[in-house]
Amino acid sequence: xxxxxxxxxxxxxxxxxxxxxxxxxxxxxxxxxxxxxxxxxxxxxxxxxxxxxxxxxxxxxxxxxxxxxxxxxxxxxxxxxxxxxxxxxxxxxxxxxxxxxxxxxxxxxxxxxxxxxxxxxxxxxxxxxxxxxxxxxxxxxxxxxxxxxxxxxxxxxxxxxxxxxxxxxxxxxxxxxxxxxxxxxxxxxxxxxxxxxxxxxxxxxxxxxxxxxxxxxxxxxxxxxxxxxxxxxxxxxxxxxxxxxxxxxxxxxxxxxxxxxxxxxxxxxxxxxxxxxxxxxxxxxxxxxxxxxxxxxxxxxxxxxxxxxxxxxxxxxxxxxxxxxxxxxxxxxxxxxxxxxxxxxxxxxxxxxxxxxxxxxxxxxxxxxxxxxxxxxxxxxxxxxxxxxxxxxxxxxxxxxxxxxx
Amino acid sequence: xxxxxxxxxxxxxxxxxxxxxxxxxxxxxxxxxxxxxxxxxxxxxxxxxxxxxxxxxxxxxxxxxxxxxxxxxxxxxxxxxxxxxxxxxxxxxxxxxxxxxxxxxxxxxxxxxxxxxxxxxxxxxxxxxxxxxxxxxxxxxxxxxxxxxxxxxxxxxxxxxxxxxxxxxx
Numbered sequence: 340x341x342x343x344x345x346x347x348x349x350x351x352x353x354x355x356x357x358x359x360x361x362x363x364x365x366x367x368x369x370x371x372x373x374x375x376x377x378x379x380x381x382x383x384x385x386x387x388x389x390x391x392x393x394x395x396x397x398x399x400x401x402x403x404x405x406x407x408x409x410x411x412x413x414x415x416x417x418x419x420x421x422x423x424x425x426x427x428x429x430x431x432x433x434x435x436x437x438x439x440x441x442x443x444x445x446x447x448x449x450x451x452x453x454x455x456x457x458x459x460x461x462x463x464x465x466x467x468x469x470x471x472x473x474x475x476x477x478x479x480x481x482x483x484x485x486x487x488x489x490x491x492x493x494x495x496x497x498x499x500x501x502x503x504x505x506x507x508x509x510x511x512x513x514x515x516x517x518x519x520x521x522x523x524x525x526x527x528x529x530x531x532x533x534x535x536x537x538x539x540x541x542x543x544x545x546x547x548x549x550x551x552x553x554x555x556x557x558x559x560x561x562x563x564x565x566x567x568x569x570x571x572x573x574x575x576x577x578x579x580x581x582x583x584x585x586x587x588x589x590x591x592x593x594x595x596x597x598x599x600x601x602x603x604x605x606x607x608x609x610x611x612x613x614x615x616x617x618x619x620x621x622x623x624x625x626x627x628x629x630x631x632x633x634x635x636x637x638x639x640x641x642x643x644x645x646x647x648x649x650x651x652x653x654x655x656x657x658x659x660x661x662x663x664x665x666x667x668x669x670x671x672x673x674x675x676x677x678x679x680x681x682x683x684x685x686x687x688x689x690x691x692x693x694x695x696x697x698x699x700x701x702x703x704x705x706x707x708x709x710x711x712x713x714x715x716x717x718x719x720x721x722x723x724x725x726x727x728x729x730x731x732x733x734x735x736x737x738x739x740x741x742x743x744x745x
Numbered sequence: 746x747x748x749x750x751x752x753x754x755x756x757x758x759x760x761x762x763x764x765x766x767x768x769x770x771x772x773x774x775x776x777x778x779x780x781x782x783x784x785x786x787x788x789x790x791x792x793x794x795x796x797x798x799x800x801x802x803x804x805x806x807x808x809x810x811x812x813x814x815x816x817x818x819x820x821x822x823x824x825x826x827x828x829x830x831x832x833x834x835x836x837x838x839x840x841x842x843x844x845x846x847x848x849x850x851x852x853x854x855x856x857x858x859x860x861x862x863x864x865x866x867x868x869x870x871x872x873x874x875x876x877x878x879x880x881x882x883x884x885x886x887x888x889x890x891x892x893x894x895x896x897x898x899x900x901x902x903x904x905x906x907x908x909x910x911x912x913x914x915x
Contacts, residue, residue, distance in 0.1 A: 372760070399765055403762045404887070431892070435902065443903045443910055444906065454829075455830075469862065472863070473866060473870075474783050477867060481871075491802065
């Protein structure tokens, strides 16, 4: 089945560049036409007298969401090849709140600051430059406070999507979001009308710098258009939901864990049917033989190349991953690494010291030290019982990973 | 020249949604914005302090294996956003150098808040691995779990801070 129409890696550099310019242009143009170059209009969202941010953002989300989930149901697009924004719940909760605070301070978000700058606003340019300062500051903070890494990697669920978490098929969940958003649109327009009275007269034409705040009242035609759009999206979602799913994906259930020491043994033995997938987004160090999803690919697609009956081991940074994130093909046996990469570091790479160990455990400890030096690549203490060099590990060298989506 | 009115928000949202959907289908990923700042900063620090940048957990992967951080789809896309915003403002008669602010704040006060707000968002987008474009819009449309958590918290943060900076706008 035809999947993503023009996967980026199939295109030449020139065509690749052209899609970025064209789609970026459409993004910027739509934001400008919505009035999102204007910080006052954006900020008005948070004083309830112009809820354009909510309306524009959710209309866009509904259109793309229904288009995407209907596309997967109709077989136009392959879910597994889509790059799903990975979940790091704690980092996203804290980062989201902080971004909201920065949003109301500047009246812009990183994307709209580009549009604001492009429409001549000096405050937009200053907010855009502030973004560079903050980006640099975050890099410094990560360097100064290594403990921040725990928050940065906190709550990793990999490519987790709500249909898998809530166990509702994608199109039906999309329908629920469409219905709720449709009702919310009507609700926020009521709110707008109420709060516009509160600010009426505060917008002297002289200081409006050509922007319309608050929003014009919603005309009857606009309200009809809004209901037609919501209705059409709901209809598409229903049609997509009625398409029989030919290959039921593996439900996102709890999967068994594998101990780091067992994984180490299997890797040393060169298990031919073992596939190791690194689900971390940005982190240092790796386990030899681990593969990472290539740019623009969901991790689940890596498994398609695995032999039936293969064993697939997934690991994240700290072992928060206990479920299969997203939808995965049937066939292989899935396991998660207990404790994630941190568990690997603690259990395999840093064995207990040999000095003072009771004689009965000495042989086992020496074996563990051998394993540790084997994986860390540094001879901790040359000992007999060093495991033999493994055959070529399955999966090959780790691939370049996907950079942040935003 | 009197600027043309903004579009009906649902019409603008429809266009934005179609652009996002086209991005999904054409590239297999979504739209972004804060990646631009991250990659430019990574390039800058890599010139000055290569070892530090490569080691840094927030920037290291942009320069991994000697890659040029600016050779990236999202960087070109943000240049497209600038062009789209510029042509949009020009064609609607909205292109003019101003500092947008309410009557109760000085120009300098507004610029300081714009700068510090931008800086706070830079930290936030670093921590959350994305901003309103890459997380809320893209991840929201894909129904990504963490992106919905992110989006709720953006609104929470905005409403929490609104009272403190109300003089900036009205």
